[in-house]
Amino acid sequence: MHGDLTPSTSLTSIGTSAPASPEPPVASNDDTTPSVEWIPPGIAGDLASRKNYPDQVMSPSGLQAAGTEALAQLSLAPGQRVMDDSQQGTYDILIIGARVAGASLALLLGERGYRVLMVDRDLFPSDTFSTHFLNSRVVALLNQLGVLADIEAAGFRHITRSRTYIEDCIFEGPMAPEGAFALAPRRDMLDATIIEHAERRGDVVFWERTHADGLIWEDGQVTGARLTSHDGEHREVRARVVVGADGKYSKVAKWVRAAAYHEVAPLRSVYYGYFQDVTPLLETAVELFFVQDRIGYIFPMQPGLDCLALELQPEEFAPFRADPQGVFEAIFRALPGMAARLRDARLTGKMMGTAGIPNHFRQAFGAGWALTGDAAYLKDPSTGFGIGDAIMQAMWLAEALDATLRGADWETTLSAFQRRRDETFLPAFEATLAVTREHDGTEDDLAWLRGAMANPHTARAIANRLPSALSGILPAPMWSYLKATAQAFGAKPAADQTPVPA
Numbered sequence: 109m110h111g112d113l114t115p116s117t118s119l120t121s122i123g124t125s126a127p128a129s130p131e132p133p134v135a136s137n138d139d140t141t142p143s144v145e146w147i148p149p150g151i152a153g154d155l156a157s158r159k160n161y162p163d164q165v166m167s168p169s170g171l172q173a174a175g176t177e178a179l180a181q182l183s184l185a186p187g188q189r190v191m192d193d194s195q196q197g198t199y200d201i202l203i204i205g206a207r208v209a210g211a212s213l214a215l216l217l218g219e220r221g222y223r224v225l226m227v228d229r230d231l232f233p234s235d236t237f238s239t240h241f242l243n244s245r246v247v248a249l250l251n252q253l254g255v256l257a258d259i260e261a262a263g264f265r266h267i268t269r270s271r272t273y274i275e276d277c278i279f280e281g282p283m284a285p286e287g288a289f290a291l292a293p294r295r296d297m298l299d300a301t302i303i304e305h306a307e308r309r310g311d312v313v314f315w316e317r318t319h320a321d322g323l324i325w326e327d328g329q330v331t332g333a334r335l336t337s338h339d340g341e342h343r344e345v346r347a348r349v350v351v352g353a354d355g356k357y358s359k360v361a362k363w364v365r366a367a368a369y370h371e372v373a374p375l376r377s378v379y380y381g382y383f384q385d386v387t388p389l390l391e392t393a394v395e396l397f398f399v400q401d402r403i404g405y406i407f408p409m410q411p412g413l414d415c416l417a418l419e420l421q422p423e424e425f426a427p428f429r430a431d432p433q434g435v436f437e438a439i440f441r442a443l444p445g446m447a448a449r450l451r452d453a454r455l456t457g458k459m460m461g462t463a464g465i466p467n468h469f470r471q472a473f474g475a476g477w478a479l480t481g482d483a484a485y486l487k488d489p490s491t492g493f494g495i496g497d498a499i500m501q502a503m504w505l506a507e508a509l510d511a512t513l514r515g516a517d518w519e520t521t522l523s524a525f526q527r528r529r530d531e532t533f534l535p536a537f538e539a540t541l542a543v544t545r546e547h548d549g550t551e552d553d554l555a556w557l558r559g560a561m562a563n564p565h566t567a568r569a570i571a572n573r574l575p576s577a578l579s580g581i582l583p584a585p586m587w588s589y590l591k592a593t594a595q596a597f598g599a600k601p602a603a604d605q606t607p608v609p610a
């Protein structure tokens with residue numbers, strides 16, 4: 109994705125002073141560049157527990173102020189996570205990229221006793237270009253990683269309901285089975301918490317503001333990488349395996365020429381921003397608005413703070429760029445009930461956006477290298493699966509690498525990893541493409557919907573006949589996905605035996 113961000117004049121690369129990258133820019137809010145080198149996430153969590161001050165909870169300026177105080181208390185030197193001569197040597201694993209994919213993998217391998225070096229060109233905690241809705245299955249994965257308690261300490265609202273607007277008709281129901289909930293923790297906090305656990309729980313060294321410039325090859329095998337620190341120092345590091353967890357524009361994937369497959373060009377453009385004081389619903393719900401071929405999202409974060417997003421048709425991107433905030437707010441205010449709910453709301457930071465996200469899988473491994481996270485498998489964010497998929501890949505890849513480092517055959521083990529990834533994710537990938545391509549119904553369709561909603565007895569009769577009615581009319585990937593979700597709510601397997609996503 110090139111030149112896809114807006115407003116181009118106000119964008120900077122987030123949280124990095126590493127050498128200028130030739131990669132596409134990351135959409136950013138200027139405010140997100142921390143002024144201190146590092147703030148332990150535990151401390152960020154303590155701060156975040158001041159629930160009445162969402163500004164201080166999540167805004168980088170709040171973290172900065174608090175970080176200075178915290179660093180003084182702990183006598184931690186800024187710039188602690190730099191290339192350090194004492195760390196020279198060969199590592200078991202070198203991970204390039206330290207957000208959800210890389211940090212989860214580092215945590216899991218570090219816990220298994222491997223010597224891991226993880227590098228990232230960014231300075232942490234810092235934001236990245238992503239909203240951050242985590243469904244209940246991803247919350248369960250965070251719990252499995254052992255990081256959920258620290259994330260919870262920041263006081264995020266438990267999202268237990270899902271509300272869908274089709275023009276002026278509303279459908280609402282539970283988000284997840286009884287007791288489960290979704291969360292929307294901002295990336296600065298989520299990523300930094302996983303990094304901090306990785307460092308604390310295993311033999312994991314992390315160099316931030318360190319840019320990977322290229323790979324080292326010996327006899328056709330990747331054996332390390334060339335790195336540059338923020339102050340221009342160059343270093344070659346050797347590892348038994350190099351993992352690219354470097355995101356959707358992965359340089360590692362490019363260097364190893366990892367083939368892409370199931371490729372689909374970007375389908376929708378996306379804009380989002382953080383708003384304070386949006387009038388909340390009585391019960392915390394994620395809200396999706398399907399109006400005029402746009403999708404609006406409200407992701408509740410802490411009390412008083414929401415992430416609002418819009419997915420648009422590609423042709424709307426150019427007019428949007430001229431005045432992102434003005435157009436965004438005008439569209440949102442026109443959504444059902446939103447004029448009143450946005451009366452006292454205000455944007456914090458800037459709007460961020462992209463013309464679109466490509467969709468594909470990539471070859472996941474080769475001689476001495478592997479890919480994970482968005483570097484390996486990328487899709488439109490409309491279904492919000494990216495973070496959970498990155499954590500799941502980290503879990504499977506950690507298992508596979510553990511086996512090979514203990515002697516299992518590389519080709520066989522990594523092939524099985526890639527097959528597992530593809531077979532598990534392909535149904536959700538296809539469902540994502542289907543929902544992203546879906547257009548809103550015609551005026552005639554809407555008249556039928558309104559007719560059904562106007563008469564509760566009709567609505568009830570339709571609900572009673574859903575399982576048999578829908579199998580024939582939903583696109584196959586969406587039907588498959590619905591079955592999996594219904595089964596999570598206790599539905600018996602439906603009459604037809606279409607396989608469901610694992």
Ligand SMILES: Cc1cc2nc3c(=O)[nH]c(=O)nc-3n(C[C@H](O)[C@H](O)[C@H](O)COP(=O)(O)OP(=O)(O)OC[C@H]3O[C@@H](n4cnc5c(N)ncnc54)[C@H](O)[C@@H]3O)c2cc1C
Nearest residue numbers: 205208209229238239240241320354355481482489494495
């Ligand atoms: C607009 C948008 C909204 C989204 N909303 C959601 C959502 O609500 N829920 C959800 O689950 N997912 C969402 N996603 C998807 C999610 O953001 C990604 O799936 C997730 O960030 C992937 O994590 P990652 O660790 O693989 O990559 P990234 O988060 O992109 O991290 C890659 C890291 O690699 C580093 N790096 C890159 N190159 C180098 C280099 N050469 N040297 C050193 N470091 C390098 C970068 O600095 C970066 O920190 C959204 C995505 C977008 C674009």
